Amino acid sequence: MKDQLTRYARAGYAGLFLCTSEEVRAEAEVKAAAESLGRPLHAWSLTTGFIDTTSGTVRDCPDLLTALEQVESIDDDCLVLLRDFGALLEDRDPLLVRKLLDTLHHAKSAGKMLLLLGVWKPLPAELEREITRLDLELPGPGILGMVLDHLLTSAGIGSPPPEIREVILRAAGGLTTVEAENAFALSLVETGSIQPSLVAREKARALKSGGLLEVIETKESLDSIGGLEALKAWLIQRSEAITQRARDYGLPIPKGMLVLGVPGTGKSLTAKATASVFGVPLLKLDAGRLFGGLVGQSEANVRSVIQTAEAISPCVLWIDEIEKGFGGVGGSGGSTDGGTSARVFGTMLNWLQDKTHPVFVVATANDVSKLPPEMLRKGRWDELWFVDLPDTRERTAIWDLVIEKYGRDKTAFDTVVLARASELHTGAEIEAAFVEALHRGFAEEREPTELDLGEVLNESVPLAVSMSESIERLRHWAKGRARHASAKETPPRRGRKLNLG
Numbered sequence: 001m002k003d004q005l006t007r008y009a010r011a012g013y014a015g016l017f018l019c020t021s022e023e024v025r026a027e028a029e030v031k032a033a034a035e036s037l038g039r040p041l042h043a044w045s046l047t048t049g050f051i052d053t054t055s056g057t058v059r060d061c062p063d064l065l066t067a068l069e070q071v072e073s074i075d076d077d078c079l080v081l082l083r084d085f086g087a088l089l090e091d092r093d094p095l096l097v098r099k100l101l102d103t104l105h106h107a108k109s110a111g112k113m114l115l116l117l118g119v120w121k122p123l124p125a126e127l128e129r130e131i132t133r134l135d136l137e138l139p140g141p142g143i144l145g146m147v148l149d150h151l152l153t154s155a156g157i158g159s160p161p162p163e164i165r166e167v168i169l170r171a172a173g174g175l176t177t178v179e180a181e182n183a184f185a186l187s188l189v190e191t192g193s194i195q196p197s198l199v200a201r202e203k204a205r206a207l208k209s210g211g212l213l214e215v216i217e218t219k220e221s222l223d224s225i226g227g228l229e230a231l232k233a234w235l236i237q238r239s240e241a242i243t244q245r246a247r248d249y250g251l252p253i254p255k256g257m258l259v260l261g262v263p264g265t266g267k268s269l270t271a272k273a274t275a276s277v278f279g280v281p282l283l284k285l286d287a288g289r290l291f292g293g294l295v296g297q298s299e300a301n302v303r304s305v306i307q308t309a310e311a312i313s314p315c316v317l318w319i320d321e322i323e324k325g326f327g328g329v330g331g332s333g334g335s336t337d338g339g340t341s342a343r344v345f346g347t348m349l350n351w352l353q354d355k356t357h358p359v360f361v362v363a364t365a366n367d368v369s370k371l372p373p374e375m376l377r378k379g380r381w382d383e384l385w386f387v388d389l390p391d392t393r394e395r396t397a398i399w400d401l402v403i404e405k406y407g408r409d410k411t412a413f414d415t416v417v418l419a420r421a422s423e424l425h426t427g428a429e430i431e432a433a434f435v436e437a438l439h440r441g442f443a444e445e446r447e448p449t450e451l452d453l454g455e456v457l458n459e460s461v462p463l464a465v466s467m468s469e470s471i472e473r474l475r476h477w478a479k480g481r482a483r484h485a486s487a488k489e490t491p492p493r494r495g496r497k498l499n500l501g
């Protein structure tokens with residue numbers, strides 16, 4: 001950020017809004033920028049008043065309005081750091097807005113730069129164009145490494161070997177410096193050393209308490225999925241595309257995939273398996289909560305999600321049932337929130353398009369009609385997949401997997417017969433049927449039998465029957481637009497037959 005700051009200062013920007021919750025780190029960057037520019041730095045906060053950081057003189061100054069007045073009387077060409085900015089602008093006091101505008105105009109002509117520090121907030125419209133926002137990125141491995149070393153030194157503990165150190169720093173990626181230091185310290189207290197797994201656990205907790213992102217630990221792999229052969233083959237082929245080696249080779253950063261289809265057919269399962277195939281962490285985004293109640297809040301949310309995912313990258317970002325978050329954007333009656341949903345949606349789409357970090361996005365959806373068409377454009381994603389009801393062969397594979405999942409021997413059942421008996425059933429329904437049969441067996445203190453399964457299947461009405469119309473619509477939509485996840489390999493086209501008579 002320091003370099004950005006110096007560039008802006010040289011270019012004569014009068015107002016920058018440094019958006020971050022990491023005050024200390026941002027201030028260090030500002031200080032470094034002032035030093036490298038050789039310009040004086042004045043800093044103000046509600047509690048300390050106005051400090052000239054060069055001479056150390058302090059002027060009492062209890063509110064932002066007075067502080068802004070003081071700005072006019074200090075040296076030209078200085079940098080002025082104003083803390084507590086977000087909080088003070090909360091109630092959009094017209095007098096304060098006016099004063100800020102006046103001060104910005106003054107600053108521009110006097111070569112001063114106002115640096116407003118606070119967490120991301122929407123600004124009053126009058127200020128939005130006068131003030132440039134700058135996001136402080138989450139700390140990279142370099143800064144986290146400094147935090148780690150500092151803590152180890154003060155605890156009198158030697159550094160871990162380089163390969164362990166790297167794993168620790170990777171586990172801490174996505175945390176702020178304060179959060180990372182806390183996680184390291186906790187690990188020291190609990191285990192006497194710094195354990196990557198413990199740091200990762202603390203990260204999962206920190207992200208979860210933010211409410212939008214969750215680190216998911218999963219054991220699912222491609223072997224847990226029955227059928228979907230085309231999708232699986234594609235994932236294997238792409239498994240290295242997220243690595244540095246792929247960047248060095250010149251491959252573009254992969255965008256990700258959208259998986260559409262019938263509920264219960266293994267879309268979420270596939271998303272989880274993707275992270276295992278790629279060998280990277282899995283982050284789950286709660287799309288429904290992305291649109292936090294408060295206007296403006298959701299814009300801050302989407303930024304923080306993007307920042308965190310980028311800091312953790314390479315990773316898989318899983319957006320489950322994306323229609324719940326983005327559904328209705330731009331649709332009828334979508335304008336009740338002053339366009340916030342549309343803006344958040346736009347930010348997300350732009351990011352999907354122009355990602356500079358290896359974050360592989362896997363979005364799943366059950367209902368295309370609720371998704372805005374921009375989301376469904378093929379170029380947005382590396383691939384758009386359609387998952388249909390499993391065919392007989394796929395159902396056989398799913399029966400095999402489900403029977404083993406519950407610790408039974410698959411050869412004790414004729415899964416080909418079961419597959420025929422479970423026509424129109426999804427993977428989720430096959431699993432539910434097996435669990436029901438287990439209950440029946442357990443109640444009678446015996447193993448479940450094919451007979452139990454036959455009965456259960458006879459009694460259940462698969463979702464596909466009651467939903468046949470919407471499944472048909474989805475199939476129709478997917479034709480020519482999305483790739484069939486279980487499509488068999490198409491035979492190579494025969495060469496053109498020329499008749500050169």
Ligand SMILES: Nc1ncnc2c1ncn2[C@@H]1O[C@H](COP(=O)(O)OP(=O)(O)O)[C@@H](O)[C@H]1O
Pocket residue numbers: 224225226227228262263264265266267268269270364398401426427428429431
């Ligand atoms: N193709 C499949 N192979 C193996 N298991 C499946 C398959 N499809 C569904 N299942 C089972 O059903 C459960 C629910 O599937 P899920 O992936 O959540 O469906 P979706 O996200 O498509 O609604 C899975 O956890 C798994 O146990």
Ligand SMILES: [Mg+2]
Pocket residue numbers: 264267268269320364
């Ligand atoms: Mg699902």
